[in-house]
Structures are given as C-alpha cells and as structure tokens.
Amino acid sequence: xxxxxxxxxxxxxxxxxxxxxxxxxxxxxxxxxxxxxxxxxxxxxxxxxxxxxxxxxxxxxxxxxxxxxxxxxxxxxxxxxxxxxxxxxxxxxxxxxxxxxxxxxxxxxxxxxxxxxxxxxxxxxxxxxxxxxxxxxxxxxxxxxxxxxxxxxxxxxxxxxxxxxxxxxxxxxxxxxxxxxxxxxxxxxxxxxxxxxxxxxxxxxxxxxxxxxxxxxxxxxxxxxxxxxxxxxxxxxxxxxxxxxxxxxxxxxxxxxxxxxxxxxxxxxxxxxxxxxxxxxxxxxxxxxxxxxxxxxxxxxxxxxxxxxxxxxxxxxxxxxxxxxxxxxxxxxxxxxxxxxxxxxxxxxxxxxxxxxxxxxxxxxxxxxxxxxxxxxxxxxxxxxxxxxxxxxxxxx
Numbered sequence: 552x553x554x555x556x557x558x559x560x561x562x563x564x565x566x567x568x569x570x571x572x573x574x575x576x577x578x579x580x581x582x583x584x585x586x587x588x589x590x591x592x593x594x595x596x597x598x599x600x601x602x603x604x605x606x607x608x609x610x611x612x613x614x615x616x617x618x619x620x621x622x623x624x625x626x627x628x629x630x631x632x633x634x635x636x637x638x639x640x641x642x643x644x645x646x647x648x649x650x651x652x653x654x655x656x657x658x659x660x661x662x663x664x665x666x667x668x669x670x671x672x673x674x675x676x677x678x679x680x681x682x683x684x685x686x687x688x689x690x691x692x693x694x695x696x697x698x699x700x701x702x703x704x705x706x707x708x709x710x711x712x713x714x715x716x717x718x719x720x721x722x723x724x725x726x727x728x729x730x731x732x733x734x735x736x737x738x739x740x741x742x743x744x745x746x747x748x749x750x751x752x753x754x755x756x757x758x759x760x761x762x763x764x765x766x767x768x769x770x771x772x773x774x775x776x777x778x779x780x781x782x783x784x785x786x787x788x789x790x791x792x793x794x795x796x797x798x799x800x801x802x803x804x805x806x807x808x809x810x811x812x813x814x815x816x817x818x819x820x821x822x823x824x825x826x827x828x829x830x831x832x833x834x835x836x837x838x839x840x841x842x843x844x845x846x847x848x849x850x851x852x853x854x855x856x857x858x859x860x861x862x863x864x865x866x867x868x869x870x871x872x873x874x875x876x877x878x879x880x881x882x883x884x885x886x887x888x889x890x891x892x893x894x895x896x897x898x899x900x901x902x903x904x905x906x907x908x909x910x911x912x913x914x915x916x917x918x919x920x921x922x923x924x925x926x927x928x929x930x931x932x933x934x935x936x937x938x939x940x941x942x943x944x945x946x947x948x
Contacts (some may be wrong), residue, residue: 656706680943692742719754757835785823831867832857835902845910
C-alpha cells in the first residue's frame with residue numbers, strides 16, 4: 552500500500568498497471584472497430600453509425616444549422632461533422648483544431664464555438680463559415696487551474712445564459728485550499744463574472760438542465776480505491792447556487808471518506824438525487840426532449856457510462872436511463888448495452904446528444920465513432936428488462 556502526495560491511498564499491482572495502459576492510452580493507439588450490431592436496445596429501437604472516423608470522440612454540441620462539433624481528451628483535436636442535409640449520417644468530418652490541451656468540452660452560441668482546454672476556454676467566432684480555414688481563437692478566460700488530473704472539462708450554456716465550467720479535483724481524493732477545485736463554476740459568455748456555482752463535486756463530465764424546472768442536474772464520478780462496490784457514482788440536482796455535494800468528506804448518500812470523513816457531517820451536504828453503479832464512470836447526460844421516442848421517454852435522463860477501469864468485474868460501458876417522477880429521480884435502468892463483451896470492451900460511451908429529429912447520438916472515444924439510436928417500432932415497455940433499482944443489483948455483484 553502506498554499513498555499519493557495529496558493523501559489518497561492506492562494499491563499498485565501488475566493487473567492495475569495493465570488496466571491503466573489498456574484504458575488510458577491515447578485514442579489513436581486504443582482504437583477498435585465500431586460494432587453497433589453488438590449493442591442491445593429495447594424493442595423498436597435501432598442503432599447505426601453516424602460517423603466512424605472521429606478518433607477520440609468525446610463531448611458533443613450541435614449548432615442550429617446542424618453541424619455537430621466534437622471534442623477530444625487525449626487527441627488534442629476538435630472536429631466538425633457535416634451531415635449535408637442527411638439526418639442519419641454525417642458525410643464529412645473536418646478537423647478544425649489540433650494540438651490543444653485536452654479540448655474535451657465544446658459549446659455553441661451565437662455562431663461561435665466555445666472550446667474548453669485544461670486551463671482556459673477559447674472561442675472560434677463565425678466558425679461554420681470557416682470550417683476548413685478556422686479563425687484564430689479568442690481566449691475567453693484563462694483563469695482555471697493547470698492540473699491535468701481531472702482537468703478536462705465538459706462545458707455548456709445554461710438557461711441563464713451563463714457558461715458552466717467544472718474544475719475537477721486534482722487527485723483521487725484530497726482537501727484543497729483553492730475553492731475552485733472540485734466545483735462547478737460559471738461565467739458570462741465574454742468570460743466575465745466567473746464564480747463558483749456548486750462545491751464538493753469531485754469530477755463531473757456531463758450536465759443538463761431540466762426542461763421543465765430549469766434546474767441543473769449533473770453526473771459525478773466517485774473516488775477510487777475503496778473497493779469494488781463503493782462508493783457509487785452520483786446523479787445530482789442543484790436547483791440553486793451555493794450547494795455542497797460532499798467531496799472529499801462524504802461519498803454517495805453517506806459514506807464517510809477514510810481520510811476526511813470526520814470533518815463534515817452528513818447533514819452538511821446535499822445527498823445525490825440517485826446513486827449510480829460503483830465506478831461505472833458516468834459522463835455525459837441529457838434530458839430527452841425529442842419526439843421520436845415513445846412518450847414515456849420524454850424529459851427523462853440518458854447517461855453515457857464510460858465504464859470502470861479498476862474494478863475486478865468491469866461494469867458500465869453502456870447508456871442508462873433515469874426515469875423521473877414529479878421532478879425527482881425514481882428509477883435507474885439499462886437502455887443500451889453491448890460495448891462490453893465479457894471482460895473486454897470494444898467501445899466506451901462518453902456523451903449523448905438529442906438531435907432535431909429526436910434521434911439520440913452517442914459518442915465513443917475508444918472506437919472513434921458516433922452512433923445514432925432511432926426508434927422505428929411500437930411503444931416500448933419499461934426498459935429492456937423491466938427491472939428497477941439497477942444500482943442495487945450491481946452492488947451485489
């Protein structure tokens with residue numbers, strides 16, 4: 552047993568080193584062929600390839616004109632996918648930026664593409680008219696920490712017109728004096744007014760706003776090295792500024808951290824709206840606002856689960872569905888699975904995006920692809936298995 556410089560305990564083994572290499576090598580070295588025929592969906596749903604030549608595809612954002620912009624983490628590239636009038640496939644992939652510092656996050660507003668690097672947010676003005684000759688980016692704000700550990704960012708504009716930018720914890724688990732760490736920040740589109748919106752958030756790589764209540768919901772990745780079955784990942788709800796979600800003191804609903812748990816009581820933080828599977832690496836999430844899927848999916852939450860990297864029995868590698876009742880999370884079930892075959896994963900879902908026609912796109916940074924899930928059949932029953940409380944079944948594995 553050894554300890555990192557920030558107080559997080561961890562164990563190094565041959566298996567762990569192998570898994571780290573297998574799952575965290577750069578996308579060009581990790582890529583596998585996309586195999587959507589192996590993905591299982593509820594009755595009536597279909598999956599196909601929207602684009603297959605998008606190495607390291609991560610977070611997505613859509614312009615009003617239909618251009619899909621895609622960020623990457625390790626590849627350093629940002630792409631524009633052009634459908635050229637088609638709804639089921641992008642005919643052209645254009646690389647609009649290269650050699651950036653983990654440009655995971657992308658957002659679009661008023662004709663400009665915003666790209667989040669580790670320590671700054673850039674803006675490409677009038678980008679759609681210059682995709683093959685992009686303008687020099689404007690630095691919107693460069694006052695974010697430079698730590699690469701959990702430094703990649705998901706960004707999105709909220710209904711208040713502010714750009715939300717998270718700053719992950721620079722560690723597995725640690726207590727930092729700088730209040731920017733383990734937070735969700737926000738700022739005006741010009742970079743002014745940067746402030747902390749939520750605290751105690753270890754590493755969120757996906758969030759969205761309830762289309763009815765306009766409340767922020769976000770996924771959060773739980774810490775490592777507390778065992779296979781704890782702590783869980785989280786789905787959180789932040790209806791107002793100033794809430795604290797527990798990290799590094801408490802995990803899940805009320806699991807005290809071995810190092811810092813005594814410093815904060817359970818009643819001093821906001822519990823998750825729903826606990827997800829342990830170590831599933833819940834990333835991108837979206838409320839489904841389309842009309843293609845049956846009515847029971849309207850305003851429900853889809854989550855891309857990237858998949859565990861150090862659990863003895865791997866889980867995740869799928870898209871899950873959280874159903875809401877009266878504005879609160881009520882159930883958690885599998886929607887799409889099959890990227891994991893036994894103990895081997897040929898793909899890793901990262902983000903989801905609802906398209907104007909109601910189809911759901913899923914990015915995959917391991918296979919370098921974007922998939923399109925559509926609905927063709929009769930109204931589906933409740934999920935593929937009809938079972939609820941998915942996290943309870945996983946914890947018992």
